Amino acid sequence: MSPxxxxxxxxxxxxxxxxxxxxxxxxxxxxxxxxxxxSKIAVKAGISKGLLYNYFSSKEDLIKTIIFxxxxxxxxxxxxxxxxxxxxxxxxxFIEEFFNAIEKNEHYWRLYFTLFFQRHVLKLVEKRLxxxxxxxxxxxxxxxxxxxxxxxxxxxxxxxxxxxxxxFHFMANxxxxxxxxxxxxxxxxxx
Amino acid sequence: MSPxxxxxxxxxxxxxxxxxxxxxxxxxxxxxxxxxxxSKIAVKAGISKGLLYNYFSSKEDLIKTIIFxxxxxxxxxxxxxxxxxxxxxxxxxFIEEFFNAIEKNEHYWRLYFTLFFQRHVLKLVEKRLxxxxxxxxxxxxxxxxxxxxxxxxxxxxxxxxxxxxxxFHFMANxxxxxxxxxxxxxxxxxx
Amino acid sequence: MSPxxxxxxxxxxxxxxxxxxxxxxxxxxxxxxxxxxxSKIAVKAGISKGLLYNYFSSKEDLIKTIIFxxxxxxxxxxxxxxxxxxxxxxxxxFIEEFFNAIEKNEHYWRLYFTLFFQRHVLKLVEKRLxxxxxxxxxxxxxxxxxxxxxxxxxxxxxxxxxxxxxxFHFMANxxxxxxxxxxxxxxxxxx
Amino acid sequence: MSPxxxxxxxxxxxxxxxxxxxxxxxxxxxxxxxxxxxSKIAVKAGISKGLLYNYFSSKEDLIKTIIFxxxxxxxxxxxxxxxxxxxxxxxxxFIEEFFNAIEKNEHYWRLYFTLFFQRHVLKLVEKRLxxxxxxxxxxxxxxxxxxxxxxxxxxxxxxxxxxxxxxFHFMANxxxxxxxxxxxxxxxxxx
DNA sequence: TATGAATGAGACTTCATTCAT
DNA sequence: TATGAATGAAGTCTCATTCAT
Numbered sequence: 001m002s003p004x005x006x007x008x009x010x011x012x013x014x015x016x017x018x019x020x021x022x023x024x025x026x027x028x029x030x031x032x033x034x035x036x037x038x039s040k041i042a043v044k045a046g047i048s049k050g051l052l053y054n055y056f057s058s059k060e061d062l063i064k065t066i067i068f069x070x071x072x073x074x075x076x077x078x079x080x081x082x083x084x085x086x087x088x089x090x091x092x093x094f095i096e097e098f099f100n101a102i103e104k105n106e107h108y109w110r111l112y113f114t115l116f117f118q119r120h121v122l123k124l125v126e127k128r129l130x131x132x133x134x135x136x137x138x139x140x141x142x143x144x145x146x147x148x149x150x151x152x153x154x155x156x157x158x159x160x161x162x163x164x165x166x167x168f169h170f171m172a173n174x175x176x177x178x179x180x181x182x183x184x185x186x187x188x189x190x191x
Numbered sequence: 192m193s194p195x196x197x198x199x200x201x202x203x204x205x206x207x208x209x210x211x212x213x214x215x216x217x218x219x220x221x222x223x224x225x226x227x228x229x230s231k232i233a234v235k236a237g238i239s240k241g242l243l244y245n246y247f248s249s250k251e252d253l254i255k256t257i258i259f260x261x262x263x264x265x266x267x268x269x270x271x272x273x274x275x276x277x278x279x280x281x282x283x284x285f286i287e288e289f290f291n292a293i294e295k296n297e298h299y300w301r302l303y304f305t306l307f308f309q310r311h312v313l314k315l316v317e318k319r320l321x322x323x324x325x326x327x328x329x330x331x332x333x334x335x336x337x338x339x340x341x342x343x344x345x346x347x348x349x350x351x352x353x354x355x356x357x358x359f360h361f362m363a364n365x366x367x368x369x370x371x372x373x374x375x376x377x378x379x380x381x382x
Numbered sequence: 383m384s385p386x387x388x389x390x391x392x393x394x395x396x397x398x399x400x401x402x403x404x405x406x407x408x409x410x411x412x413x414x415x416x417x418x419x420x421s422k423i424a425v426k427a428g429i430s431k432g433l434l435y436n437y438f439s440s441k442e443d444l445i446k447t448i449i450f451x452x453x454x455x456x457x458x459x460x461x462x463x464x465x466x467x468x469x470x471x472x473x474x475x476f477i478e479e480f481f482n483a484i485e486k487n488e489h490y491w492r493l494y495f496t497l498f499f500q501r502h503v504l505k506l507v508e509k510r511l512x513x514x515x516x517x518x519x520x521x522x523x524x525x526x527x528x529x530x531x532x533x534x535x536x537x538x539x540x541x542x543x544x545x546x547x548x549x550f551h552f553m554a555n556x557x558x559x560x561x562x563x564x565x566x567x568x569x570x571x572x573x
Numbered sequence: 574m575s576p577x578x579x580x581x582x583x584x585x586x587x588x589x590x591x592x593x594x595x596x597x598x599x600x601x602x603x604x605x606x607x608x609x610x611x612s613k614i615a616v617k618a619g620i621s622k623g624l625l626y627n628y629f630s631s632k633e634d635l636i637k638t639i640i641f642x643x644x645x646x647x648x649x650x651x652x653x654x655x656x657x658x659x660x661x662x663x664x665x666x667f668i669e670e671f672f673n674a675i676e677k678n679e680h681y682w683r684l685y686f687t688l689f690f691q692r693h694v695l696k697l698v699e700k701r702l703x704x705x706x707x708x709x710x711x712x713x714x715x716x717x718x719x720x721x722x723x724x725x726x727x728x729x730x731x732x733x734x735x736x737x738x739x740x741f742h743f744m745a746n747x748x749x750x751x752x753x754x755x756x757x758x759x760x761x762x763x764x
Numbered sequence: 765t766a767t768g769a770a771t772g773a774g775a776c777t778t779c780a781t782t783c784a785t
Numbered sequence: 786t787a788t789g790a791a792t793g794a795a796g797t798c799t800c801a802t803t804c805a806t
Binding site: 029030031032034035110113114116117118119120151153154157158160161162163164165166168169171172177178181182185 | 221222223224225226301304305307308309310311312342344345348349351352353354355356357359360362363368369372373376
């Protein structure tokens with residue numbers, strides 16, 4: 001029998017890789033990075049421990065890939081037309097997308113929040129994270145400048161904190177958190 | 192020398208217990224619960240591993256005790272005169288105390304935030320936590336009612352989220368976070 | 383194109399087998415048997431892991447084949463005309479060939495020395511080795527008898543030891559070992 | 574009950590450490606470093622795997638300690654009166670001690686020989702080894718100078734090679750190797 | 765014939781906890 | 786009360802070998 005084509009191998013690899021990443025994301029987010037063993041991931045993903053190392057060179061590589069992947073897909077939520085200016089409509093779009101994101105990708109956001117409290121994990125992705133946060137902050141600062149704020153930096157930090165706080169409470173209490181009301185309140189406050 | 196009285200022994204025990212807890216808190220907060228070994232704690236506290244087990248029955252018991260202790264000392268920050276009503280001045284006092292707390296007990300607060308993202312740790316203290324949060328929330332709701340809000344519950348949740356978001360950002364970026372400005376902004380917004 | 387004949391297939395097989403053995407020999411000698419994975423060999427030889435098992439039934443089979451091959455090609459260095467008698471000239475030829483061999487087939491000789499220090503590898507080739515060494519020794523003994531030595535056995539053992547010692551030092555310190563001088567010294571001593 | 578005294582602990586530690594090192598030496602020497610697992614050592618030494626790490630921080634640390642220990646005890650075999658000059662009697666003493674050593678500490682010498690063919694192990698102790706070998710060589714060179722050799726360096730290298738070759742053959746064939754005869758032959762040749 | 769995904773045993777190492785003294 | 790040696794389970798990772806295609 002002839003061997004699989006390169007294409008077939010590629011497909012198998014892609015599918016497996018995604019399965020591993022999804023499983024790992026869920027476990028990392030709910031149990032924590034340290035408490036999630038490679039073994040647990042492998043069992044839940046229905047593969048052998050050894051195979052995981054065929055796709056990721058280490059546990060660190062795995063979480064890094066997951067987080068970087070997530071950060072990549074965040075690009076585009078703010079300043080959609082990339083003109084460096086954030087209009088009122090764009091901010092509203094951003095806020096709405098933020099709520100969508102935490103509802104649809106709860107696990108990823110849990111992981112993201114976790115990061116900041118696990119130094120040894122944070123260190124792995126710090127550089128990328130700082131760049132991204134800095135980009136976002138600059139946008140918000142410009143927005144408040146344009147709105148005529150007399151302390152746009154503090155305003156930006158405050159908005160950042162508010163959003164994270166909301167995300168945080170949502171994670172902690174998903175079932176009863178009044179997402180829609182809070183979203184409207186926020187839009188009224190800022191847009 | 193006369194033999195120590197029972198009382199003296201008790202005092203030594205208490206002092207040592209506190210020393211262990213302080214050491215452990217610092218390590219748990221800075222290195223993480225899993226990355227902190229009992230050995231490290233014992234060495235840093237200047238005692239033997241064995242003795243530590245004389246004071247705490249397990250690593251879990253240790254962190255649980257630390258967290259409960261912290262929760263206990265939180266009681267009293269809100270509604271100081273226990274009349275179930277929160278005046279504008281009392282809210283301001285509460286907000287100021289909140290900022291004091293995160294600045295002075297950074298380690299404790301790091302640990303507190305960590306909690307929410309690790310099921311198995313959260314489970315340890317969940318019950319106590321729910322009661323405490325509920326109490327706080329009720330107070331805030333009443334405050335907004337008294338202020339004539341048309342949706343006091345959402346307002347309360349929002350304030351809770353804002354505070355946690357601020358704490359979160361402060362923890363994540365202690366060095367450059369503009370504590371004072373944010374505090375003033377908050378007081379202006381809410382009081 | 384006409385289909386390959388059986389003969390052509392056989393040639394391809396032989397060539398590939400040799401390529402695998404050469405690659406493996408180099409890696410075994412420079413990195414060590416245990417530190418050399420089948421994977422590394424396959425990659426360096428430009429084939430797949432699976433195919434390697436088409437040529438060798440196991441890693442042990444591979445090293446065994448390499449070593450036996452080497453032992454085979456050693457035959458003929460001594461007593462070239464197979465008359466069971468070693469003349470002075472033939473000994474000189476043997477000594478010179480020995481030096482040629484360790485210089486030109488350094489990898490093989492490294493492997494050969496390694497053998498003696500790992501029971502489980504030695505066991506694989508022990509029998510063959512004993513036969514070969516015995517043959518060599520008998521020759522040397524006869525040589526010293528013919529020279530009129532009063533303890534030809536000890537003389538033979540001594541020469542064997544000296545040669546191995548030289549090989550050993552050459553391997554351990556290839557860069558600065560004075561091959562030529564030592565060779566001349568040896569010939570002067572024994573021929 | 575009162576705890577063990579510091580002295581008692583020290584004694585336990587010394588005894589255990591020696592037992593582990595002896596066991597490990599034997600296994601490393603006969604099976605090879607890579608083929609000797611920590612597990613095997615622990616079982617043979619009658620302790621748990623974990624305990625071994627109480628005494629040695631890693632497998633590398635273990636072999637390093639063993640080898641350094643051996644090198645330390647070698648000091649003194651050559652130039653016993655430390656005057657930098659090697660007399661004919663001192664050389665004879667050295668040769669005799671060499672034979673004593675390989676007979677009494679066979680395992681250590683096996684390990685020592687092994688070293689040169691396992692790059693990744695050699696690297697661990699290389700520095701110390703080079704210093705020691707250099708010292709020995711300098712002595713031998715001076716000896717041959719004093720004897721009026723016209724190429725003392727080559728003579729020294731040759732003697733070194735001869736000794737190692739003898740050691741090597743002795744290891745490979747301990748049972749039948751004519752130690753005494755070879756020793757006498759050597760003394761006659763060199764002293 | 766040829767590929768490389770997949771397995772599973774086993775390697776090194778860490779650490780919470782126990783226990784003799 | 787106090788010590789730290791000792792254990793054993795579990796964690797990360799490697800790799801010879803198999804097998805579907």
